[in-house]
Amino acid sequence: MLTPIQAMALVVTIFASYAYAHITMHDPAPYSPKPDNSPLSSGGSNFPCKVGSGLSASSVTRTAIGQSVQLTFDGSANHGGGSCQVSLSKDGASSLNANSKFKVIYSIMGGCPGSNGANKQYQVSIPNEVPSGDYTLAWTWFNKIGNREMYMNCAPVSVSGTKGSEGSYNSLPDMAVYNIAGKNDCKTTETKDVQFPNPGKYVQTGAGANLAPPTGSCATGGSGSGGAAPPAGYIGDMPSSSNSAPAYGSGGSASGGTGTVPGGDASPLPSATFDDGQYHPQGQPPQAQKSEVPKAAPTAATPQPAVPASASTPPPAAKPAPAVPSKVNAGQQAAASAAPNDGLGCSTDGSVVCSPDGTQFGLCNFGRVRFMVVAAGTHCTNGVIARRNIWRRN
Numbered sequence: 405m406l407t408p409i410q411a412m413a414l415v416v417t418i419f420a421s422y423a424y425a426h427i428t429m430h431d432p433a434p435y436s437p438k439p440d441n442s443p444l445s446s447g448g449s450n451f452p453c454k455v456g457s458g459l460s461a462s463s464v465t466r467t468a469i470g471q472s473v474q475l476t477f478d479g480s481a482n483h484g485g486g487s488c489q490v491s492l493s494k495d496g497a498s499s500l501n502a503n504s505k506f507k508v509i510y511s512i513m514g515g516c517p518g519s520n521g522a523n524k525q526y527q528v529s530i531p532n533e534v535p536s537g538d539y540t541l542a543w544t545w546f547n548k549i550g551n552r553e554m555y556m557n558c559a560p561v562s563v564s565g566t567k568g569s570e571g572s573y574n575s576l577p578d579m580a581v582y583n584i585a586g587k588n589d590c591k592t593t594e595t596k597d598v599q600f601p602n603p604g605k606y607v608q609t610g611a612g613a614n615l616a617p618p619t620g621s622c623a624t625g626g627s628g629s630g631g632a633a634p635p636a637g638y639i640g641d642m643p644s645s646s647n648s649a650p651a652y653g654s655g656g657s658a659s660g661g662t663g664t665v666p667g668g669d670a671s672p673l674p675s676a677t678f679d680d681g682q683y684h685p686q687g688q689p690p691q692a693q694k695s696e697v698p699k700a701a702p703t704a705a706t707p708q709p710a711v712p713a714s715a716s717t718p719p720p721a722a723k724p725a726p727a728v729p730s731k732v733n734a735g736q737q738a739a740a741s742a743a744p745n746d747g748l749g750c751s752t753d754g755s756v757v758c759s760p761d762g763t764q765f766g767l768c769n770f771g772r773v774r775f776m777v778v779a780a781g782t783h784c785t786n787g788v789i790a791r792r793n794i795w796r797r798n
Contacts, residue, residue, distance in 0.1 A: 427479040427517055429543045429557035432465035435497055441479055443553035448586025452493075452504055453542060453558035459497040461560040465541075467530055468565040475526040475543060477517045481769070484549035485610065487598045488516035490528050491579040492539040497560065506542055506579035509534065511603030514613025517545060531606060533572035536564045544579060546598045548614075549771055552583045552591055577602040582618050590622035748773050758784035765789055 426441030428434075437457060450456045467473050475490065491506035510528050518524050538560070545555040580600050582590045592598040596616035609615075750757055750768035757766050757773045765784040766773040778784050783792045 426481050427477050427523065427545065427555065429475070429559065430478045431474045431476040432541060432559040432561060433463045434557050434559045435459040436462040439557045443555050444584060446583065446585055448502065448584045451502055451584060451587060452506065453500055453540065453556060455500050459500065459558070461497050465559060465561045467561060467563055469530065469532070469567070472527040472529045473541065473561065475528055477523045480523070482518045482523060483547035483772070485515045485517070485519040485597065486546050486548040487514060487600065488512045488543060488545045489579055489600070491542045491544065492534060493542065494537065495540055496538060497540070500540060507573060507576035508579055508604045509576065510606045511600050512608045513599055513603065513610065513615060514597040515610025530563050530566060532566065533568045533576055534563055534566050535568040535570065535573055536566050538562050542579065546582055546592045548595060548597055550594070552594065554581065554583045577604045580622070582622065588621060590618045590620035592618055756784070756787045756789070758787060
């Protein structure tokens with residue numbers, strides 16, 4: 405069996421890896437301090453953007469009409485995906501409050517921010533409805549598997565060169581707010597990708613999405629119509645695990661379909677397996693620039709490449725120390741496979757699950773388990789990790 409010190413080391417290793425695993429926004433650069441990976445308080449005390457953490461703009465992402473803002477993520481526990489929105493507010497770090505108004509510029513229903521531990525990257529264009537100015541960009545996420553929660557990270561952005569007006573901006577839909585009892589009675593349904601009642605006109609539906617509307621008073625959607633014209637710029641996604649530039653027009657692993665070039669001749673783009681409802685211009689769009697905020701005058705950094713950054717790739721799991729014994733029910737033991745690391749279903753959060761051959765183990769977390777190899781000389785059986793019995797001839 406394991407010593408108390410070995411057991412404690414394993415517990416620390418496991419919980420550290422799971423704490424890191426939740427998803428946070430990497431790009432555009434969030435407000436400082438860097439956002440933690442927990443959801444918003446269910447009572448709404450830190451809505452929006454976790455305002456209680458004392459936000460400040462240490463860097464600003466600058467973009468303009470025809471440019472795109474790159475949306476990337478850190479972490480790996482994407483809870484089976486879900487639905488996300490990208491929204492803008494005219495309130496900045498010092499003025500964000502519970503009544504701040506956020507307007508949706510893009511909705512993703514299903515597969516966001518990824519699935520099976522692999523995250524995607526998105527290129528989000530600022531639509532014509534948005535006037536130039538300084539904004540808070542919010543990424544919100546309603547996870548598919550696990551507790552009913554709302555995640556929200558925010559970043560300062562500056563938009564120039566747009567032709568929008570106050571009227572066109574206000575016509576955009578309001579940001580969806582669910583699972584926050586302090587705001588409304590609206591909830592999402594577990595194992596479903598929430599279907600936004602009013603997603604706006606810039607929408608992507610992921611392949612294999614299992615859509616269901618929210619319950620409660622939000623089932624009919626929020627204000628704003630979203631207008632009629634498409635944005636002038638590419639908006640789409642690509643897998644963060646890819647090392648090559650995306651194929652514009654055909655999309656990444658969760659995008660594709662047919663469409664037309666905004667402001668172009670409506671020539672059809674290459675078809676894929678389904679129509680994601682996106683507008684794809686020809687070629688690769690210019691990227692938004694991220695500017696650090698120095699003590700003197702601000703300067704613009706080199707435009708970011710469209711190739712996925714290594715920072716968005718989940719870090720390798722730490723090698724586990726010898727495990728602490730813990731019991732697991734027979735149903736979980738039978739459900740585990742010899743080499744599954746994409747997250748299997750489990751029923752008891754916090755319990756240890758063994759693979760059938762005993763060479764791997766994992767901790768049940770929000771209904772999913774991700775496996776790691778047991779330490780040398782140990783074996784996992786019925787939720788207990790112990791040293792192997794080694795028989796020698798006399």
